[in-house]
Amino acid sequence: MLADWAVDIGSGGTVTIVATSPAKELVTALHGEIGKRSAEPVTIMASLDTTIGPSGEHVAEFLSNHDGEFETPSHLQALVEETDVMIGIRSDTNTHVLSHVSNDIQQRRAKAMAPILQTLMGMEQAVLTPHPTDAWAQRAGMSLPEYEDFLYGAMLRDWETQDEKQERMRERLEAADEARIVGPDTDLTMSLDGMHAVNDIGDLNFPPGEVYTAPVVDSIEGEIRFDVPSIMQGEEVADVHLTLEDGVVTEYSARRNEAALESVLETDIGSNRIGEFGIGMNHDIDRVTKQVSLDEKLGGTVHLALGRAYGRTVGKGYERNQSAIHVDLIKDMSEGRLELDGEVVQEDDEFGWT
């Protein structure tokens, strides 16, 4: 499914896999698929998160011993630039592996990695996939077999039917000039005029299941509360509430770990502006598991991301929000509604237009 649907491994191409040892069997199976396609694999021992977030004990050891300036690793950049297909596997053994590394260090590291993140986000063939480990199962409040059932259930689906459903939403979003999100502590408007919508059916995350675009960056006005917890710098941040004026976050609060939110917002000039607006449409992802790449696909949710916008979503002549970070914030729409150009397209977790 990864090699056939999520990415297209071309003959003679170069493939880079990013994984840690718990994904050993998957890495081995992928090497077989890569061999069949006469491509060339390199596997890097580390995890890739939304900010290529270093995870793994070795990376924690590197960061916590480092008190100088970080440089963009030119050898990693050279590898990524020569890579046709990137497969990131989140095979973490402990999702809090960076807990003892200061936010300051993590932030400085993220800045040094930004050029590599930029290359990755511009790639045609890149996929990030979670791998069932005890760490992720535990965070989701499940045993490993339970979590495996959940995860493979969300992966091994009829993607063609899902594709059609999402494509209708993509067209709707592409055509829309304005979006409005209404709900408890929430009334937010943004212009989508001239921006491009993308149907994510496996080209960025696997399992896929979202449609996303970028709002016109300085057009966002109002307030919004995100009911689904986010993970920032390894910490769970609950009930993030933001107020935006001219697209800039002017007020913020959170019920837990507000300091991590503050640190994220202060990363750079683009980190307190919005780079993405997405709609979660994978109804086999039916519960919060505190893994952002799954939670943002939850059927009946929307999300906004602080930070960097995806190049393909930004219309020609429009500003692309730049940042070292890209942090998704997710809103449960079961008590809310989404309007496009004044028409309700999603209300109380249902799509009004289907």
Place this chain on the structure above:
Amino acid sequence: MLADWAVDIGSGGTVTIVATSPAKELVTALHGEIGKRSAEPVTIMASLDTTIGPSGEHVAEFLSNHDGEFETPSHLQALVEETDVMIGIRSDTNTHVLSHVSNDIQQRRAKAMAPILQTLMGMEQAVLTPHPTDAWAQRAGMSLPEYEDFLYGAMLRDWETQDEKQERMRERLEAADEARIVGPDTDLTMSLDGMHAVNDIGDLNFPPGEVYTAPVVDSIEGEIRFDVPSIMQGEEVADVHLTLEDGVVTEYSARRNEAALESVLETDIGSNRIGEFGIGMNHDIDRVTKQVSLDEKLGGTVHLALGRAYGRTVGKGYERNQSAIHVDLIKDMSEGRLELDGEVVQEDDEFGWT
């Protein structure tokens, strides 16, 4: 020891580690040392042998599913070219992991990897080190704790005293015009005129302990029997006997797995000529463990390598033997002697000149 003696990790430099999961603790510790030095690490999941020999189950899966032409992986090459310091860790879980992959595939793969091997062999800062795993312990006929004692004993030494001892041999070898190896089924002469000798005190292998040079490639005449078994394409090849004329292998035999020897010799034009002549001087490596990077350092042995010569050993204006391979063959000198310009420098495992 690795970070301080074997390589010099400069501030802000790029470090590539090659390892598999059994080396996790060492990889983590190295990341701490790299962090302290403000360098940047990338870790690749694979083992590096003398021909960057793919090992690890995932590589076997890749090779055995591949029936097309191999290309030099451009992304790996880009990474290596941007790497200042290379640390290869032989942390194999099964030294026969490639047994089911045909010699033909392994040979074609080695050819595709040759440009990368060439870059690696020209690097100032590169080290290959064995890691105690059950696989290596078993091959050496030891339990893991026994093997750990042996290996760390050969590593944690007074390298400065050893350095002086080896430096005397290096000077002797550098000055010599002709070398002759005599022993059972052995009488071989070669010109060393104009070639450079290198004192390996940790710049290529760790633990170190050899002095090596390149013979003038077409000057080698005679016969030689190598008593220490070699590993070729995952197979143990015992009692290799070679006859050379004008530096070319004209006759060969082996007691076990002669086919692997034949395949190695037929790799390319340079694979049946000699690229290295070395003298093993680490007397804490006191037994054969069937790991070539250790065996070639055995106190009281010499070795010749089929294939590629190290650039630094070849005098200006002399031919450098080129090949996709570099395979060491080791001779126990306890019943032999080494002469330089007619003077016995090593006899019955003793250095006559010390």
